[in-house]
Ligand SMILES: [Fe+2]
């Protein structure tokens with residue numbers, strides 16, 4: 204009989220009972236007893252087979268969930284590689300580019316370990332899409348390959364490899380309301396879908412800003428290239444908080460326990476990224492760097508501890524504030540939010556599109572992304 208580790212971990216009591224039954228038979232206290240033991244075992248085995256059949260079944264919905272995740276991870280990888288070429292650590296693990304010393308220095312003003320964190324985040328994303336595609340193939344499903352959409356020109360500044368890209372980091376409009384969403388103890392987007400959480404950096408939500416130096420002309424004035432680094436520092440958690448919500452939202456639709464395991468094992472890594480980057484973003488909006496205004500376009504990073512100040516904005520409050528969860532009749536709980544599963548994939552596509560991450564991409568690209576999201580949102584948990 205094939206026993207999976209997933210099965211063992213989920214039904215420990217029944218397994219323990221089954222083991223006892225087998226042991227009783229093996230000791231051989233008597234033929235009659237043995238027969239009884241065997242029939243009990245056979246019954247339990249039937250139940251186990253039924254459990255395996257129901258919970259290991261890989262459905263079309265599971266494939267759609269993983270395919271959408273693989274597409275997003277490819278896109279994440281593409282923009283993280285751009286950050287790594289210019290401001291990370293270029294090595295055999297994450298090759299490409301030669302680094303831009305000025306930009307890297309401005310990122311280091313936010314955190315001395317910034318370059319290493321970029322490298323490691325990039326490495327994580329590479330493994331996410333590579334694993335998801337390999338898993339899909341292992342199940343006889345088509346992997347996701349977006350290479351034909353690698354058409355966008357990237358940075359021409361010192362350090363860039365100059366290769367064509369899937370994503371655009373040079374015209375970003377950032378929704379920084381996650382900052383106050385995770386600090387609110389009164390509102391949860393799942394319970395209050397119309398509540399508007401205030402922006403941390405309102406300017407980033409209005410215009411279009413680059414998060415990487417476009418050419419070497421972006422190296423000065425000093426406040427300009429610092430503002431570009433600050434934009435990156437807010438772009439990173441803005442994406443990673445999306446991943447933190449998407450994975451649990453998709454996990455609610457998984458049928459196979461193994462697919463569930465994949466989704467709930469990758470998702471928290473997105474949250475580890477989010478937590479790290481949200482701490483670093485706080486350094487762009489506090490002493491000594493803030494306030495800072497880019498003299499070329501007026502983009503301002505306020506000192507949030509001073510203006511507006513208070514618990515909604517205080518920069519060292521990076522742990523999630525407990526908030527209402529599922530029902531206001533229940534006590535508040537410290538949680539990832541939102542995790543509502545309906546339409547979760549499509550809302551991520553809309554979020555990233557509105558961000559400008561795909562500016563310049565073809566109609567065919569958007570059509571494919573929407574198709575993948577629609578299939579993921581149509582996935583239904585089939586266990587029950
Ligand atoms: Fe990822």
Ligand SMILES: [Fe+2]
Nearest residue numbers: 279443446473
């Ligand atoms: Fe990520």
